[in-house]
Amino acid sequence: MTEPEAAEPDCRKSSGVPDLRLTDALEAIGAATYVVDEQGRIVAVNSLAEHLLGRSAEELVSQDAHALLHRGPQGQLLPTGQCSMRPSPHAGLIAQTDEGYFARADGTLLPISWFIAPCGTGSRDAGTLVIFHASEQAHETGVCPEQTAERLSEFERLALLAETTSQLTSTFVVNEVLDRLVSLVLPRLADWVVIDLITERDEVWRTAVFQADGNTLVQHEDLQGPMPPIPAESPMPLSRALRGVASALAGPETYQGAPDSGIAAEQRRLFEATGMRSAGIVPLRGTREVHGALTLGRAKKPGNFTGADLALLEDIARRAGIALDNARLYQRQRKVAETMQNHLLPQMPRVPGLEMAVRYLAAPDASQVGGDWYDAFALPGGAIALAVGDVVGHDLEAAAGMAQLRNMLRAYGWSQQEPPSRAVERLDEAMMPITDVTMATLIFAQVTETDDGDWQMSWTNAGHPPPLLITRDGLAHYLTGGHGLLLGTGVRISRPDATTVLPPGSTLLLYTDGLIEAPGNTLDDGLDRLRQHAAALAHRPLASFTDQLLQRVQPPGIDDVALLAVRTPSKTHGETD
Structure with missing residues (x-):
């Protein structure tokens, strides 16, 4: 069941509420900094900027930075077309000057030097990073001046660190962290980058070796x-x-002697193959463990690495280590949740005359795995019970709650020879006192074969998306009957049942909302898309039907998906693929 989700750091946010993760990244810069979106509205600001401007973050965020802050030398408002701080960043360029003026909250004018660079956050739309310092003229304003020329030399370093933080912390996928890290440092700092990672089995793997050929990055898999x-x-x-002991500068001469280990021999081969004459090697440290090492090398790029460069590489590696911490933690959580859920999901029973196919798709985000489930089991007397449900939440607790509900529903469905509605009523009554589940949706159905060889289904729907019935001829419609409240509301009312005949050769589709919900689309849009594709695939064998349907509908991946398809026997022969 889809819940409101916290947005990842994104320069597009301008709701009046600061982007806290992006703000934390700006705090690490060590200079007054804010970020604007493509419309020039402030989306995040650090405390140093608040101090220099005399304004709180709440007063700054969502405001047009040009209109609020930017002034001419006499304090006059500047036309937008004359604003030198707007066009360059949005064209993907970097700009800086030591002659600018900001308006402070008390009406005084703050002479500043500023630096602007594109701000990538891993989202489709990028914003602009603005770093500024009070210039020497700021004596008159009472603001403590800084050594402008000296600080300006640090602007690009500060911008790189800010971009590194925002880029790397906006993903929880290890490979994406590495790809972004490579793109951040090449060709800006070096023409070679090497990443060695320590696996969970304490093995070292040379995961990435890239060379910058101009602005093209070339991977050397060999x-x-x-x-x-x-x-x-x-x-x-x-x-x-790799032991997390220290960083160091190195060159080909470092590994010319007799190697003291296999790693030293590999390093000699690396320097020979790449032609690197100067390299900086720093640990990739997480909060609890060393994840590996980052090596930046220069072969054709002018200049050798110095101790000052090594300090910058350590700052970059520290941010990369934290990003790897987060990514590995989420991958572990995802693996545990998927393993648990896959073991909990049952095998389908063999039912003479009926075909059944099930699919489960886990969402890419580890935090979204957990509450979706399906089930099918035989009932006394020969009927078949079908169920698909969704427990609110997307974590291990949701997966555990799903298992509790499924087992309780099995018990009620088997022991009570009653309509589906009564079994669900009993489940709803017992859910709160017995389980930790707060809310859930489900469909519970009973399918029976009639005396004349047809198949009939009775079902009740507890707040779940309606079943879809597709005939062999491609007529598809939703079964909207039997609809009642979701589980966990505390409201005790009688639940309705509905009954329909399943035509020969028809396909019944039970599914969870991850199949039809997508950002920017209505629920009706998702239902229409599913119905159209299901109708077009009606003639396919059931396994092909389910696979092709998932491929065509292309669930957006923000939620996991459980799908149960049942096909009745055809009274005609010659079914084709």
């Missing part, structure tokens, strides 16, 4: 692959970095 184990006491730079 230099990637498994690495020898980390030596316990080797003083060589990469070995120390």
